[in-house]
Each structure stands twice: as structure tokens, then as C-alpha cells.
Amino acid sequence: MAARQQNKSYLWKIRKSGVVGESSDLRGKEKEKREKEDRLSNLPDELIHRILSTVDAKKLWTTLPVLNLRDSCFDDPVLFESFVDHVLSHRNSSTNLRIVNFESYDDELQDGDVVDSVIDYITDTPTVTSTLRILSILADQCVVGKLPDLSLCQSLTTLKLCRIRAEGTPFDIVSLKNLYLIDCNFGCGADALLDLFEDCVNLRRLCLHNCNYYGAFGTYRIHAPQLSYLSISWMRIDEMFNSKCDIELFTPKLQYFNYCDSEIYDFSADEDLSSLEELNVDVLCLDKGTDLLLQLIELFELMGSAKFVTLSTGIVEVMSMFPDVLDGRSSPFTRLQDFELDKDTPSSSTTIPPKVMAYLFGGYPGFRFNR
Numbered sequence: 001m002a003a004r005q006q007n008k009s010y011l012w013k014i015r016k017s018g019v020v021g022e023s024s025d026l027r028g029k030e031k032e033k034r035e036k037e038d039r040l041s042n043l044p045d046e047l048i049h050r051i052l053s054t055v056d057a058k059k060l061w062t063t064l065p066v067l068n069l070r071d072s073c074f075d076d077p078v079l080f081e082s083f084v085d086h087v088l089s090h091r092n093s094s095t096n097l098r099i100v101n102f103e104s105y106d107d108e109l110q111d112g113d114v115v116d117s118v119i120d121y122i123t124d125t126p127t128v129t130s131t132l133r134i135l136s137i138l139a140d141q142c143v144v145g146k147l148p149d150l151s152l153c154q155s156l157t158t159l160k161l162c163r164i165r166a167e168g169t170p171f172d173i174v175s176l177k178n179l180y181l182i183d184c185n186f187g188c189g190a191d192a193l194l195d196l197f198e199d200c201v202n203l204r205r206l207c208l209h210n211c212n213y214y215g216a217f218g219t220y221r222i223h224a225p226q227l228s229y230l231s232i233s234w235m236r237i238d239e240m241f242n243s244k245c246d247i248e249l250f251t252p253k254l255q256y257f258n259y260c261d262s263e264i265y266d267f268s269a270d271e272d273l274s275s276l277e278e279l280n281v282d283v284l285c286l287d288k289g290t291d292l293l294l295q296l297i298e299l300f301e302l303m304g305s306a307k308f309v310t311l312s313t314g315i316v317e318v319m320s321m322f323p324d325v326l327d328g329r330s331s332p333f334t335r336l337q338d339f340e341l342d343k344d345t346p347s348s349s350t351t352i353p354p355k356v357m358a359y360l361f362g363g364y365p366g367f368r369f370n371r
Helices: 002-018 019-036 045-052 056-063 077-090 113-122 147-152 290-302 313-321 354-361
Strands: 066-070 099-104 134-143 158-167 178-182 185-189 193-195 205-209 210-215 221-223 227-231 246-250 256-261 268-269 278-283 308-312 340-341 368-370
Touching: 066 077, 066 268, 077 099, 077 113, 113 134, 113 147, 147 158, 268 290, 278 290, 278 313, 290 313, 308 313, 313 340, 313 354
Parallel strands: 066 099, 099 134, 134 158, 158 178, 158 185, 178 205, 185 210, 193 221, 205 227, 221 246, 227 256, 246 268, 256 278, 278 308, 308 340, 340 368
Antiparallel strands: none
């Protein structure tokens, strides 16, 4: 009897000392380890699909905040249109949608109905109209008729349009901050002035690349009081370079300007561009005449506040052909810190004549010249 009581007392001491507790902790850790093991991945795909089809996750896609609609997985454009219609009609309209990417390279969708259906969904769904941030549309030669309806979007900050055809109506989107127009065609009517961005009062970044405008306008106005970044390349009017067209800028906060083409348009500014920091000009200069040189001089004087300047070798070659035109002219760049010559090939070399050097760099011996 005394021995049994002594054994009980010894067992109580073991429990009290924590030995039993440690054993329990080990069992708990082993159980937790078993629970964390990924045993689902080892199952056959058929069984995984059957399991997932019985849970609510099969409708998870209807609430995703990002929609990527691309035809790359469809051989038949009709199937792609059906897919887009199915996605839009079954999506949970009470959930937020922040990004929409539409991408189609099939020229059989030229009527643009499928693109307009995406825009209709965006503008007809209140939760989307108030939450959409980014919209990207690439539709190879599609005629898009619903672009003006995007003005209903109260939250859209970035719009990218590529390879579309549309009427050249103003982009009346107050919230828009970034606009990219790439390989687009716009019908602009008979007005003498084309002003597509006047209502984009918050626009910060504008990229116009290889766009063609059909119309009788003689002035292309970029009215964007908050714009800090502007890039224009290969702009065409009625599918050709129109030397009679002027580009008029109202961009008092512009900090970066890039221009690339075979020729150059005449530029003017309603406000001083004193905020400009960086200037990049790449002109092939196919017509190497004094008229082109005078256009370049006017552009440099307009952009003279730039601190960082990059010019193509073709521009320097034109200047070198008519050094007397530069003789006696003061340097247009009043704050120059860094100059770079953009060569056609890394190994090519361009010798800059003294009069061209004096015109470009004048009284700023402290600048850095990167050949």
C-alpha cells in the first residue's frame, strides 16, 4: 500500500515537472506538420479537378479585380467573342474591377462590336465605373465607337489604345493621368483646330506613337496644364507628313519632351516651358536644307530650358552643312548640364565643327558631353 502511494506520488511529480506536457507538445507538433503537408499536389489531375469543381472556388474568377481578355488562345474569332461575352455576363457586378486588358490581333473583328461590349460593361456597371484604374485595348484595326462613353469613368487613371480606328473626339476623362495612343487611326472631320486633350485636366503623361489623323485641321493642340511627360513620334495626317500643320503646346509643367520622326513639325507654346528638364530629339533629316535647320533652331529656342539634351547625329550633320546660319547666334540652352549625341551605331563617330559647338554649348563650359 505504501509502495503504491509512493508510485502515485512519483507520477504526480513527473507530470508536475512537465515531462508529460513535453510529450504532448511533440504530438501536437507532429499533428501540425501532417496538417501542413501538401498532399493535394500529389493527387492525379483528374481527381484535383473533381475536388475543385465541388467547392465555391470554381466561381472565384467572377470576383477577380483584374480581367485579361486575349485572343491568343483562340483559333476562331467567334469563340473569342463568345468567351468575352460569357466572362462579362457572368462576372459578379458587385465586386471591384481595377484593371482590364483586352488584346486581339485578329483582323476579322474589324466591326469593333466586341470592344464596344467591353466598354459598355465598364460604363454600365457602377462598381466598375467607380473603381477601374487601368484600361488597355489592343484591337487590330477595329472600329471602336464607344470611346466617348469612357468619360463616365470616375476613377480611370491610365488608358492605352493600340491599333484601333475611331472618331477623333476629345478624351473627356477628368481623372485620366496617363494616355498612350499607339498605331491608331482617328477621323477628325473638317475643323481647322484639333484639340483632343483639353478636358483631361489631370493628364501627366502623353505618348503619341505612329498615329494617323484624317482631317482638314492645320493646328494640333495639346492643352494639358498638368502634363509633365510628352512623347511624339511618326505623327501623320492623311497618311503623310503635313508640313503645314503646327503643333501648339499649352503644357506649362512639361519636364520631359521626346520627338522622333523623319521630319519635324513647327512647334509653338502658349506658356513658357521653363520647367523642362530633359529634351530628346531624333530626326532622320532626309531633307538636309536650311528650312529644316531653321525649324530645329526654333524648336531648340522653345525648349531652351532643358538641362539634359540628346540629339541624333542627323541633326548635327545638318547644322554642320550650314555653319554660317549659326554664326553669331547665342546658345538656346540656358541651363545645359549634360549633352549626349545619339549615334546610329555605337562605333560611328561624328565630328562637331567649332561653330556648331559654339551654338549648342556657348557659354556653358561646365556641361558634360557624352559622345
